[in-house]
Amino acid sequence: MTGAAPGGRASSAPLMGRDDEPTVFELSVPGRSAASFRRTDVPEWTADELVPAEHLRIDPAPIAEVSERDLVAHFTRLTHRQYSVDLGAYPLGSCTMKYNPKLCDATAFRPGLANVHPAAPVAHIQGWLELLVDLERDLCQITGMAAATLQPPAGAAGELTGLLLVRAWHRDHPPADGGRPRTRVLIPDSAHGTNPASVSLGGYHVTQVPSDARGLVDVAALRERLDDDVAAIMLTNPNTLGLFEEDIVEMAAAVHEVGGLVYYDGANLNAILGVTRPGDMGFDIVHSNLHKTFAVPHGGGGPGAGPVAVTAALAPYLPGPRPVRLGSDADAGFGWEDPERSIGRVHGWHGNALALARAHSYMLANGGDGLRRVADAAVLNANWLRHRLRDVYDLPYDRVCMHEFVASAAGLKKRTGVKAIDVAKRLLEEGFHAPTVYFPLIVEEALMIEPTETESLQTLHALAEALIRIADAAATPEGADAAHAAPRNTPVGRVDEVRAARHLIPTWDAR
Amino acid sequence: MTGAAPGGRASSAPLMGRDDEPTVFELSVPGRSAASFRRTDVPEWTADELVPAEHLRIDPAPIAEVSERDLVAHFTRLTHRQYSVDLGAYPLGSCTMKYNPKLCDATAFRPGLANVHPAAPVAHIQGWLELLVDLERDLCQITGMAAATLQPPAGAAGELTGLLLVRAWHRDHPPADGGRPRTRVLIPDSAHGTNPASVSLGGYHVTQVPSDARGLVDVAALRERLDDDVAAIMLTNPNTLGLFEEDIVEMAAAVHEVGGLVYYDGANLNAILGVTRPGDMGFDIVHSNLHKTFAVPHGGGGPGAGPVAVTAALAPYLPGPRPVRLGSDADAGFGWEDPERSIGRVHGWHGNALALARAHSYMLANGGDGLRRVADAAVLNANWLRHRLRDVYDLPYDRVCMHEFVASAAGLKKRTGVKAIDVAKRLLEEGFHAPTVYFPLIVEEALMIEPTETESLQTLHALAEALIRIADAAATPEGADAAHAAPRNTPVGRVDEVRAARHLIPTWDAR
Amino acid sequence: MGHFVPHTDAEMAEMLASIGLSSLDQLFAAVPAALRLASGLDLADGLSEPDVLDRIDHLAARNRPAGRDLVCFAGAGAYDHDIPSVVNALAFRSEFVTSYTPYQAEVAQGVLQALFEYQTLVTRLTGMEVANASLYDGASACVEAVNLSVAATGRPGVWVSRGVHPHWREVMATFAAGSGHELRTVDLGADGRTAWPATPGGGGDGTEAPGVLVLQQPNYLGCLEDVAAAVAEARAVGAHVVVAADPVSLGLLKPPGDFGVDVVVGEGQPFGTPLSFGGPYLGLFACRREHVRRLPGRLVGETVDVEGRRAYVTTLRTREQDIRRERASSNVCTNQTLIAVAFAVHLAWLGTAGLRELALRCARGTRYAREALLDLDGVEPLVDGPVLREFALRLPAPAAVVVERMAEEGFLAGVPLGDEYGADDTHGRLLVAVTERRTRAQIDAYVAALDKVIR
Amino acid sequence: MGHFVPHTDAEMAEMLASIGLSSLDQLFAAVPAALRLASGLDLADGLSEPDVLDRIDHLAARNRPAGRDLVCFAGAGAYDHDIPSVVNALAFRSEFVTSYTPYQAEVAQGVLQALFEYQTLVTRLTGMEVANASLYDGASACVEAVNLSVAATGRPGVWVSRGVHPHWREVMATFAAGSGHELRTVDLGADGRTAWPATPGGGGDGTEAPGVLVLQQPNYLGCLEDVAAAVAEARAVGAHVVVAADPVSLGLLKPPGDFGVDVVVGEGQPFGTPLSFGGPYLGLFACRREHVRRLPGRLVGETVDVEGRRAYVTTLRTREQDIRRERASSNVCTNQTLIAVAFAVHLAWLGTAGLRELALRCARGTRYAREALLDLDGVEPLVDGPVLREFALRLPAPAAVVVERMAEEGFLAGVPLGDEYGADDTHGRLLVAVTERRTRAQIDAYVAALDKVIR
Numbered sequence A, B: 001m002t003g004a005a006p007g008g009r010a011s012s013a014p015l016m017g018r019d020d021e022p023t024v025f026e027l028s029v030p031g032r033s034a035a036s037f038r039r040t041d042v043p044e045w046t047a048d049e050l051v052p053a054e055h056l057r058i059d060p061a062p063i064a065e066v067s068e069r070d071l072v073a074h075f076t077r078l079t080h081r082q083y084s085v086d087l088g089a090y091p092l093g094s095c096t097m098k099y100n101p102k103l104c105d106a107t108a109f110r111p112g113l114a115n116v117h118p119a120a121p122v123a124h125i126q127g128w129l130e131l132l133v134d135l136e137r138d139l140c141q142i143t144g145m146a147a148a149t150l151q152p153p154a155g156a157a158g159e160l161t162g163l164l165l166v167r168a169w170h171r172d173h174p175p176a177d178g179g180r181p182r183t184r185v186l187i188p189d190s191a192h193g194t195n196p197a198s199v200s201l202g203g204y205h206v207t208q209v210p211s212d213a214r215g216l217v218d219v220a221a222l223r224e225r226l227d228d229d230v231a232a233i234m235l236t237n238p239n240t241l242g243l244f245e246e247d248i249v250e251m252a253a254a255v256h257e258v259g260g261l262v263y264y265d266g267a268n269l270n271a272i273l274g275v276t277r278p279g280d281m282g283f284d285i286v287h288s289n290l291h292k293t294f295a296v297p298h299g300g301g302g303p304g305a306g307p308v309a310v311t312a313a314l315a316p317y318l319p320g321p322r323p324v325r326l327g328s329d330a331d332a333g334f335g336w337e338d339p340e341r342s343i344g345r346v347h348g349w350h351g352n353a354l355a356l357a358r359a360h361s362y363m364l365a366n367g368g369d370g371l372r373r374v375a376d377a378a379v380l381n382a383n384w385l386r387h388r389l390r391d392v393y394d395l396p397y398d399r400v401c402m403h404e405f406v407a408s409a410a411g412l413k414k415r416t417g418v419k420a421i422d423v424a425k426r427l428l429e430e431g432f433h434a435p436t437v438y439f440p441l442i443v444e445e446a447l448m449i450e451p452t453e454t455e456s457l458q459t460l461h462a463l464a465e466a467l468i469r470i471a472d473a474a475a476t477p478e479g480a481d482a483a484h485a486a487p488r489n490t491p492v493g494r495v496d497e498v499r500a501a502r503h504l505i506p507t508w509d510a511r
Numbered sequence C, D: 001m002g003h004f005v006p007h008t009d010a011e012m013a014e015m016l017a018s019i020g021l022s023s024l025d026q027l028f029a030a031v032p033a034a035l036r037l038a039s040g041l042d043l044a045d046g047l048s049e050p051d052v053l054d055r056i057d058h059l060a061a062r063n064r065p066a067g068r069d070l071v072c073f074a075g076a077g078a079y080d081h082d083i084p085s086v087v088n089a090l091a092f093r094s095e096f097v098t099s100y101t102p103y104q105a106e107v108a109q110g111v112l113q114a115l116f117e118y119q120t121l122v123t124r125l126t127g128m129e130v131a132n133a134s135l136y137d138g139a140s141a142c143v144e145a146v147n148l149s150v151a152a153t154g155r156p157g158v159w160v161s162r163g164v165h166p167h168w169r170e171v172m173a174t175f176a177a178g179s180g181h182e183l184r185t186v187d188l189g190a191d192g193r194t195a196w197p198a199t200p201g202g203g204g205d206g207t208e209a210p211g212v213l214v215l216q217q218p219n220y221l222g223c224l225e226d227v228a229a230a231v232a233e234a235r236a237v238g239a240h241v242v243v244a245a246d247p248v249s250l251g252l253l254k255p256p257g258d259f260g261v262d263v264v265v266g267e268g269q270p271f272g273t274p275l276s277f278g279g280p281y282l283g284l285f286a287c288r289r290e291h292v293r294r295l296p297g298r299l300v301g302e303t304v305d306v307e308g309r310r311a312y313v314t315t316l317r318t319r320e321q322d323i324r325r326e327r328a329s330s331n332v333c334t335n336q337t338l339i340a341v342a343f344a345v346h347l348a349w350l351g352t353a354g355l356r357e358l359a360l361r362c363a364r365g366t367r368y369a370r371e372a373l374l375d376l377d378g379v380e381p382l383v384d385g386p387v388l389r390e391f392a393l394r395l396p397a398p399a400a401v402v403v404e405r406m407a408e409e410g411f412l413a414g415v416p417l418g419d420e421y422g423a424d425d426t427h428g429r430l431l432v433a434v435t436e437r438r439t440r441a442q443i444d445a446y447v448a449a450l451d452k453v454i455r
């Protein structure tokens, strides 16, 4: 018998036992296999006959050698070691971990969508094109913009697309005096990390704008940084503190005044659906995270979709080809069109199409009224929870928030030694996913909490109780110790991150 | 706030926490709802306008009032509290808990199968009829019979169908001397409980036949019980001890001699696929448990399918309507036919059709050669495991077995006080489902173990190690105590069955 | 082939050796040589996964499923309802699909709790006190109900309304051959309701008092039965009443429990299960608590574990065949648990208001369609009683022909009614069902097509 | 509508009251009045679930998916492979689908371990040492590889073979506008391989030495490239080599790692992902260990928990944008984890022998189809090199017209090639792919149809 691990033993935590789950490589036995191939009656030439010797692999690529039964058991057990929205609340700030309706899954599995080749001729893809055109129209309506590209596969990709739009715009609108091209993009200190990273990839330099005591962009500081070297400003509104940038109109105008463009990071769009629109605030470019606001599931890290919508002035720069309705006639059909001054493709094909279809179904299901109710409930939930926690955690910006709020464990830490990360780990023990911690960077020991609209009052209540219990328990030395030792009822205990980085084991073969 | 339980809290065991999972009723909040209905534009008459007052419900039926999100979370968490083949080995003797290939699931979800109305005209169901005809043909080939009904929805239903066939046969073949109708059916003492229960429902009386020291039917005792009052004998072969009834030909002949029929309980067919056939052994009626041998998943208790195949002589008695090929021409098409002397319908429609389709895919995937390999591996696995355990557990019938074997914890119990049930519960702690316990009734402290062919050698090895560890540990008082206290790492600990029966709470409202 | 056997040939050899055998054939030494298949099974060779699915697709393509191309107005016990996506997403999770009957409760709380919730839902729907964890289908549930009632009353007479689904009555007749029950079919009146004999038993007509009366609500022709009347009749002679109730209708109708019936059975397909060519469906079974020891099949009860935590377990197991054997309340072992879970998910998704709304929408569509159809020349009601989701028509052409022609127009027009509902050479009889899926546009198109087809 | 918001109106009112507000509008007091949408969004009203799915079905019916009615011979970076049922059954379990990036490792071991296994599989396939946890698609992986190489070599010159997918080159060009990379396209020779300039940099042609050479294997025309030659050229000037490798081909071909390339990228779609109208697909990214600190995206590493149990966690996080911000190795945050899980399941299902068999079957079908097509009058090879799963033809009619006519015959004939591959007024250029799904009968029918169509 090979020393392979037993695929049929379910002793890995949590259903029974506290063992590791063996890797698929440990389950492998030479010669074992699950594969089967269809009968084709094609002549059975050998590899030697088909591939010149200098190209041919000598040994087959070592994959894994498992039975279908063991493969199924292995991955099924892995799912039992994984938290998810479908198991419970996931109040990760900035991530909008709402319930992902099953009807959107059903959409994504329709063979008439899923089995279409991306290079199929236009006559074969009329349904897809119409879907994309409809989605673009609805996104423009929601954001208050004129046109959009659906290609960017995630928020960060949308940001970079936006910055390339900024670049192309400025290329075509050089300083009247023939001066040098703009080099800087302004970003608030509360911004998400993708913003500055995208700025660099867009070929710009980051200039940080501080927040003021209100937790909003410091308008005076912003003005100080404005000159004709500024290509754009990137903002999210509500910002990452969950606060609405009340001076947004003034800020946008100020940036426009120096010839800069105003970019909207749509990660927080959920809060303002049907309430207000980035376009009306003065934004020129808006990306949306469909995997947040529009319920595309996060898939353990992706895929998402990050369409970018723009004003009419910027529309000619959008990536191409774009799906378009061919004329105003209802039967005119749909086709592709390359925008006049397109920055070019930003995706190998047409973006994360099936994710776009999911988002489209979600929007159809909600409609205008439903989306507004989403915003109402998301904001109400956040405020209710903020209220419940205000006596227990520090709330550096304790006023009506939007879809999320940022609490701080700084006081708790000072009093008890229990930090934000400990609160997070204790919350796992209580049956909830943790909030986002240590972000935004401007709040010490930040606990960024976004309940989303799909959690009920009862769930919020339980979550609040748990957070209060955690803080209360931290007051005793045993309680504080327990918090440091948390979590203890999860498939594994607290994980050694330092060791992972110091003794890097990135693959099974590197052990 | 209503006192409803929080749907978004995942603290029920096992992923995090050790709480109960609230019922869907506890998650309910008046007025909450997940439902939505399509737009139909049908006039919106009120209930009063549609239903006479004397029929109309006064209050709506109280169901549950949950959001879709909470519903999803609730049922998803329930699945985390449930063991399954897809999580690990399930060596339940007599149950043939093999891996259920995912391709068979894919079959059952084909809209062209799943959305067909059972009363659709024959022209609409040619594909279904062909599938059923093919399946019947293959089942007949496998069992060595002439024709089959696919209507019985489970093994027990098949048994009763078989007994009604017996009854109809004898009605048409009365004693030459005009004597009284036969009243008895013979059943070995090792038989499954459905056999005697079915006999009663078939209007017969059970006469039990003892097993001999070999663990086989005592042929002499059988002969003693044979006379012209015997309508039939019901046997499974291999029998429930996992042993092949070596005298089957002789036994069948003896029963035939007195005019009785010979019924095959196909629960154990897995062992002999492609090796030998009930028809060749002398059986007249054979039911198959497609949810055992042919990988229809058990669904937490069902649905299954229990087709009954018969000799040519009995074919005219089969339930109708039967799917048939209309003539020998390849394009002749398919239709329904009522057997000449049919006992009538045994199912509201055509049996568990989608389960039949699953089994058909499984047979197609395996083919004749594959099914034989199933038997080989199933029997090999059982024997390998029997060997590994022979020094640790009693093996009342320790010789080459078929697909399963029955060990006994009688010696262990005597030595340590640890019983079969304790072994079972300890095995849960070790990451395996338990074997069948206390069945068959003729073995004390029975542990009936059927590994099935889809478990690997590595899994068998781990299972053996676990069973040996359990027995070894029982030798110490602490070990024995641990066994009595098992399981301790499962979502709930040992369950109080006595209380459940004494203080019956069959519904949430009965609490 | 055998893609599902993990063993390599080397492992098989090693395993054989370790148990002292040298060939696989030796494993089967106990099988007499004469019984061994000389040349294996005469079956086709195994197919790869894609080849199997191609074959299945080939077969599926030769069916005409209900859908866009064949708009379904057929019912007769199998209904074309919308099934929300959550049903497949939840009920078909592999833990539910690939687990066995919950024999080891400690690792089966998922299935057990789901069944406990299902049982509760069935009692709430029907107004009864106890429900089991499912039976095979409506027909088998009806048989089991009769078995219970006959055993309880000690009287073998079973009076069955002709309004009970003909297939169910056939199944009852089939099984009566074993149980010895004496079935008598009771006709419907012109109002579409069962016309129970005036003096059931003990009367001048020489019949014995029945043990049980069985009726369906709404009945096979779609008409609402007078349950109270049946109960009154039965009570007069100490008989049980079994009602086969459509679960959708219970969204609007008074629950049978309110009338004091003994057993309520039903076909659970409308919640969570597609048409499925007739199976697997779901036998609903609920009864009064006093009958619980005769309950067929499995029953889940709430209890506690050793630490006092709430837990669920199958209970009153001494009724069951594996313990009681020939004296068991039923022979049922494998049931339809998974379908019961789907039922529970669908019903919970609907919720209290949604269930009512669903029933209301069916009733509205039914009325709209029925009125429009009766406006057609030559189309008449077969019976007159009030209906809910289904109704019977008399047509100027044979029903089978109408169904055939309507299929060309893109409709599954309904289910032809058998001769027992009024054989008549010049007219056809068709049972038409309208669920909440049917839009006004579809109904209008159906009516127009029928008008064309019967000319 | 809003079927996904659980709150009843009463609860909303109660919640508002408990935080001292009296209307929902007050929640938005911070939004200046001038910015408030007066009359809501101008969108259609919300639809019920079945209405949404009807609309989707309506749209889907206006597409022609690959399948029985349109047998797919198109590739060009998107391939029609058989996907075993296990992929959907496992990768799309809701724990994988509805979880976030594994920030809390203790409750994310499922995703983390799956990614660890994925990373291992990618390194085994490519012969590299480290792989990340996925990027958006092949094109974006290629861009990231170039970013890494330019940063590592400090030289902005990027020489890209014309054999790299045209869309990928377009994407590289788009992003080069920001990064300032200097792209130069290197032509293919008549043998279908990249004809690298004899003296790459420092030569007499005034070009600077490039930082990186980028080629695709097999290339866009399906031809096998000489990776060793590219590496030799690059090494001579201290440049990196990035190979965009098709993962299926790696079942038969020498892994790029064996040639000492720096980064291997690829499009992971062929394993586990249907054609999907082009997305979500999967960017494969693997490199040598020395480059790990420049690795874009997430990386999962093995470690232990406090009790010493094996555990997985995202690691070397200081490369990432949320920590390193404008100096991050990349801006990628959300990636394609779920698609990576599907890839891992499919590949593990195939296994070592199965992967080789799959590649072999593609190569066989390709050879069979290519030979038969080249036998047709007027059909010629566009280039001559050895191929594996795809090949380019010169046809006597414009490719778009051929594709259109072939669609009437039931085939998606292939993907027309752009002018850069030999513009020519009288001939068409078509790229044809043959996967293991294509039977001899389908290929024969395709050849016959093409013969008819080009006449």
Ligand SMILES: Cc1ncc(COP(=O)(O)O)c(C=O)c1O
Binding pocket: A094, A095, A154, A155, A156, A157, A192, A194, A195, A236, A240, A265, A267, A268, A289, A304, A306, D332, D333, D334
């Ligand atoms: C505020 C903010 N901006 C941008 C992003 C980046 O989006 P993505 O992860 O889709 O690239 C995120 C997501 O984490 C975010 O929260």
Ligand SMILES: Cc1ncc(COP(=O)(O)O)c(C=O)c1O
Binding pocket: B094, B095, B154, B155, B156, B157, B192, B194, B195, B236, B240, B265, B267, B268, B289, B304, B306, C332, C333, C334
């Ligand atoms: C030997 C034997 N006979 C009959 C049966 C009854 O089959 P079913 O549960 O399908 O009714 C079983 C199943 O448990 C069995 O093991």
